[in-house]
Amino acid sequence: MLRTLSGARALGPGDFSAALDLCAVDPLANVFVAARLIEGGPSYAGALLGTDDGRRLRSMCWTSANVVPIGADDAALDAFATRLRRKRRRCSSIFGDADQVLGLWRRLERHWGDARSVRPDQPMLAVSAIPAKGSGPSDARVRRARLDEIDQVMPASAAMFAEEIGYPPYVGSDREYRRMVTSLIAAGHTFVVTEGQEVIFKADVGSLAAGVAQLQGVWVAPRHRGKGLATPAMRAVVRQVIETIAPTVTLYVNAYNEPALRTYHAAGFRQVGKFATVIL
Structure with missing residues (x-):
């Protein structure tokens, strides 16, 4: 029946x-x-x-x-x-x-x-192997952010959010957003490259469960874009996440973002599904 x-x-x-x-x-x-x-x-x-x-x-x-x-x-x-x-x-x-x-x-x-935006084609990518040495250089500067760097990480996080979503992550008080960013840093889930007091690259493990770590908030400072920073930094992030957090790393990205797709593929990611996002 x-x-x-x-x-x-x-x-x-x-x-x-x-x-x-x-x-x-x-x-x-x-x-x-x-x-x-x-x-x-x-x-x-x-x-x-x-x-x-x-x-x-x-x-x-x-x-x-x-x-x-x-x-x-x-x-x-x-x-x-x-x-x-x-x-x-x-x-x-x-x-x-x-x-x-x-x-x-x-x-x-x-x-x-x-809706503010409908994004119907977002390849979901995954990698479960540390990038081989022969696949290209890895940025040795990539490390976990420290709690005393919250004031440097906050602008990078907010800039990434605004670029991706189309509006700022908070209006008025930044207390709740600051709490979220702080919690990621405290968990060891925010990876950065810095120059002096400036964060020039950032990526977060936004979700972690069942041996899967999902990356979010991948960002390169505008004046450093097009200089070959992103791919070596992502290789380093993948290596550190697989070695210390979870055996599989995933993320999803807009299909029209060809530079990002090239970066992720060069870091070992391959498509395993398709997401969509409706931003309201």
């Missing part, structure tokens, strides 16, 4: 293990949600909607400041959209597997209004 969905329900602490199991079906694509769950513990399952097939959790959708669907077919997307139609003000983006994100956005667009 066929089992059908009965609509999306709010998940809770009792669904924590099942949610992590669903993330583990594709740990590379689902590292963001898995990391949030691991960081927050069972109570964070309350940020999820889920659909069941009568026996098990079949799909879910993270619904905090970001919306991230996982394992969702058309029926699940219909169910999630029904629950999300009135939550527009809480959300800054929808991202994840391209087919699921774009399918969900088609269902929400007339309720949520225009």
Whole structure:
């Protein structure tokens, strides 16, 4: 007998293990949600909607400041959209597997209004091998940022965010943003190259779960672009992350960003999926 969905329900602490199991079906694509769950513990399952097939959790959708669907077919997307139609003000983006994100956005667009940007083609890349010496030079200056460098890292982080998203990461007080940047540095998840008191390259491990480290915030200071800094620095980041944090490194990038794609491929990354992002 066929089992059908009965609509999306709010998940809770009792669904924590099942949610992590669903993330583990594709740990590379689902590292963001898995990391949030691991960081927050069972109570964070309350940020999820889920659909069941009568026996098990079949799909879910993270619904905090970001919306991230996982394992969702058309029926699940219909169910999630029904629950999300009135939550527009809480959300800054929808991202994840391209087919699921774009399918969900088609269902929400007339309720949520225009997006700032829709990025439908973002190759998801991964590497699980330290770059070989023969693959090219690695920048020996790449290191973990120190907590006493927060005032140098903050401008780099904010500049990267504004360039990528199209608006600044905070208006008025920088307290919450500063707290986020500080937490990444404290965890040893921010890698930098500096010249004097200036950060000229930066990359963060933004999510970490199930042996997967997802990079975000990769940035080169404008006056250093086009000088061959990015590729050796990324090779060094990949080496240090694989050696000390996780055996697999992932990231996703806009398909039109050909310089970034060349850099990542030269650092050993290969495409393993396709993401999409709707910026609201």
